[in-house]
Amino acid sequence: MPQHLVTDFSAYISRQQLFDPAQKILLAVSGGVDSIVMAWLFKQAGYHAGIAHCNFQLRGAESARDEAFVKQMADTLELPLYTTQFDTNAYVAQHRVTIQVAARELRYNWLEQIRAAEGYAYIATAHHMQDSVETALMNFTKGTGIAGLHGILPKQEHLIRPLLFTEKDRLVAYAALHNILYVEDSSNITDKYTRNFYRHQVIPRLQEAFPGAVKNMAATIERVKEAELLYQEALEKHRKRLLFVEGNTWKVPVGKLQKTVPVQTIAWELFRGFGCSPAQTQQVLQLLESDSGRYVETATHRIIRNRQWLLITPLATQEAAVVVIEPGQSHIHFGGGQLQVRRQERGTTAIPVAPETAWLDAAQIAWPLILRKWKQGDYFYPLGMPKKKKLSRFLIDQKLSLPQKENVWVLESNKRIVWIIGMRVDDRVKITPKTKEVLSLEFSR
Template sequence: MLQKFKNHLLRNFQFLNGKKILLATSGGKDSMVMVHLFRQLDYKIGIAHCNFQLRGMESFEDQNFVHEYATAHEIPVFITQFDTKAFAEDYKLSTQVAARELRYNWFYELLETEKFDYILTAHHADDNLETFLINFSRGTGLEGLTGIAEQNEKVIRPLLAFSQDEMEEYAGLNSIQWREDSSNASDKYLRNKIRHHLVPMLKELNPHFLSSFNKTQTYLQEAQVMVEDASIMIYQQVAKQEEDTIYFDLIKLKKLPNYKSYLYQWLKEFEFSAWDDIYDLVESQSGKYVYSHEFRLLKDRDSLILSPINFVNEKEEYFIAEDQKEVKIPLNLSFCKVADINNVSNKAIFVDADKLQFPLVLRHWNEGDSFQPFGMNGKSKKVSKLFKDEKLSLIEKENLWLLSSDDEIVWIIGLRQDERFRIDDTTKNILKIQL
């Protein structure tokens, strides 16, 4: 196995040569085999061990075992302890998910503080098979069937090409000592049920099952790459991004024979889970939306609009004094006296300064707001009607600010000035307000 492992590294992970690598080591057979292999190949290694304090004294015996091994072989060792159960309760996580978050957060800290280049874990081919079967049993898309990735950024799994049998044989031939995790014998967890009962049955039905599975995984991974390539090509035709907001053209989207699959590919990274609700948005009325933890997908006429959640505080107000020349929050506005009107645009207005009552107020619009649009000879109009005429989306409405004087709207900023503050023949002081 050592020569096969050496060839595997040269073929797939040659970039590890000369790098400083951190081996995640539980003290179990798989991680101790990984440490032994890298010791034989003279890599620059360190060992990282997490004590999750989930198995009483057994957890501390694992910790001592790893520490003594590293010390005996003069390997730099880093050990930490976690109150995993308390963390899981505080953040409403399962114990397994809590342990994973704690482990990888600490690993990445070690990369920074101890200047390691990569984190290596001892996942092998049987682990990959178990993960496939877990995902398959719970219902998953193609991505969930492609198994454990050999590399995710700085995390590398160099043993995925090797079976549990190969690991056991290598450990026996090299008299490798390890700690047995008593929880591995329990059928409490789904992974253990699959490991103890389903996988042996599959291997009994087909002695070459693991080899056949590895081929299937390769085909699935190749298919996933094709899906991602097609997804990128179609995205460029259907989506348009403006700053942190993405607009999906529904007319183009609905012409696709399988648009739900494309929506899934594009939106999964934003941690949506209510997929049926998302698919229903396509045919829903405007104004309907679906939330993920940090994002909102909004149906607006012929578009789906994806944006970060922006919880607007309708009571939020900012006051501007008469002598103030500029404001920077919540948006950049400048105020200056000018002799005449020039460069008129929706980004600047010119008002009669003597008609203003200070302090001016910057605020969001409210239902019932009305104003007198510039050029309409004093006729009143609801702000909500202007929004409808301008075909503004909910997100655009939320992001608009009003500038008011003594409860009268001076400017719907970037959109329309109020008639009441316009310059006329009697104006003596012209104030330019610019966005």
């Protein structure tokens, strides 16, 4: 019954330990029935609260009406009020996002600024039981792991949702019983937005067939939340067994993943953190039976079969195409690491041999030097070999993985490769008994 809503409201806050009654809570209020009733419930229950309202300037006079209405309500309830106006369309154009994403980012960034600056413990939003059910259904139809089925959580960092215990009908009834006014947002009427389609079409049809559908699904969501705790505990054991990191590369042993049960679920949970979609998870599992070199590219990473491992590497960022090294430069930073450059007399001491250092006959070097990533078609004359060799073949012989190959740099002089950085010098610029001056280059990551 609506008259018991305040009691149930306080009981839910206490049961979920949403906040300490002595703390101040910032209420996100749009002017619609949900947020307006939430503000009245906070006042009736005696909690300390302030009201925050965002005007997104998307609905002309209606947006201005909502702002004026919320100001009047804050005066009635004698609660502090914070308002702001956003040029949402400009934000959409600048950041190339949808209006819904823009409004969400603008809203929550501003609310957090007010919360922190004004000493509020939490931001409260007016999501209720139907909102949580809608979210779970939307996630279910889009494809999700168990985490997507727990609906909207009552508490996340500085966000709380104190109305998740109740259906919208009770909020509307409470407003009618106490003659509480509110405004309607015309954008909530259209089915243009995905959530509104579920709200106006899917949920009502379900309730026609099963009158208790929303409450039943909400109860299931609560059970899913508890099951998720057990699920995450088991999943963490699999992560420790299957996921290893070396530098910026993650590694999954092929043999262990093949023997994992249930492999579909574990694979989805392992790889979705690397930008992998449900469909791509199936492609990743196919890599378990493929040859080395095959890969799946997700939104953020590349997952590569390399012998007995799946290697997970971030997608390469754009780097300078070339680095030009002029005479006199001694220290060079580039995408693959650093180079120290020195010129010195040949001397009589033996030249140490190490892949990280190149010793070149300075007389055979033409300036400027060019530092760049290798590319298909490159070739050089490996030290000690009289014939040229394609660099692609050389890298295969070195048994490099695809991520390692992608990070190979070369040094050019007069359009010929003189050093595969950190690997092999070109035979044409090697030091000989006739060498008088040496150019030494030391590579470090």
